[in-house]
Amino acid sequence: MLESMGMDFRVVASGVNESMGGGHETPDALAGRWALAKARRVAGELPGAWVLAADTVVALEGHVFGKPRDETEAISMLRALSGKTHRVFSGMALVHLEQGVCREAVVCTSVTFRILSLDEIRAYVRTGEPFDKAGAYGIQGLGAFLVQSIEGSYTNVVGLPLGETLDWLLEHAIIKPR
Numbered sequence: 001m002l003e004s005m006g007m008d009f010r011v012v013a014s015g016v017n018e019s020m021g022g023g024h025e026t027p028d029a030l031a032g033r034w035a036l037a038k039a040r041r042v043a044g045e046l047p048g049a050w051v052l053a054a055d056t057v058v059a060l061e062g063h064v065f066g067k068p069r070d071e072t073e074a075i076s077m078l079r080a081l082s083g084k085t086h087r088v089f090s091g092m093a094l095v096h097l098e099q100g101v102c103r104e105a106v107v108c109t110s111v112t113f114r115i116l117s118l119d120e121i122r123a124y125v126r127t128g129e130p131f132d133k134a135g136a137y138g139i140q141g142l143g144a145f146l147v148q149s150i151e152g153s154y155t156n157v158v159g160l161p162l163g164e165t166l167d168w169l170l171e172h173a174i175i176k177p178r
Helices: 027-045 071-081 118-126 142-146 154-158 162-171
Strands: 051-060 063-065 085-096 101-113 147-151
Touching: 027 051, 027 085, 027 101, 051 071, 051 162, 063 071, 071 118, 085 154, 085 162, 101 154, 101 162, 118 142, 142 147
Parallel strands: none
Antiparallel strands: 051 063, 051 085, 085 101, 101 147
């Protein structure tokens, strides 16, 4: 999304284990903690750089759905989401160690799935798309057919709340409108 807006940046993997901890944390707290952990880890390696990080969590009735480990888990997640409204939380963090900036926020969007047949779910899982996505679907890809409606930020469901991100980047003069 940032690239499509003409921004220059470099992607740096943080190495943060997204399955760590969690315990009794709320989904929003978990997304925020993971985003901040990623940003701080990379900023520690690049102390003079602006570091933007994000992490997305899908939750239904208090249960957090991460990335499915296999086909069986992907099918199970999609069956659980079928016909229901779940919430997508994207934690975002902006860190610049030398300037003393450390911001964190979480954006929430409600997503309602169509009622899905088992054949539809299996066909979608066979595409391979669900395996690197929280909740086993990508709204920006083939998984768009799963969604009946959303309430809130579409880009949040994709994984980076763009409006909020741009506000931060403009506020800190990291970017300027042309």
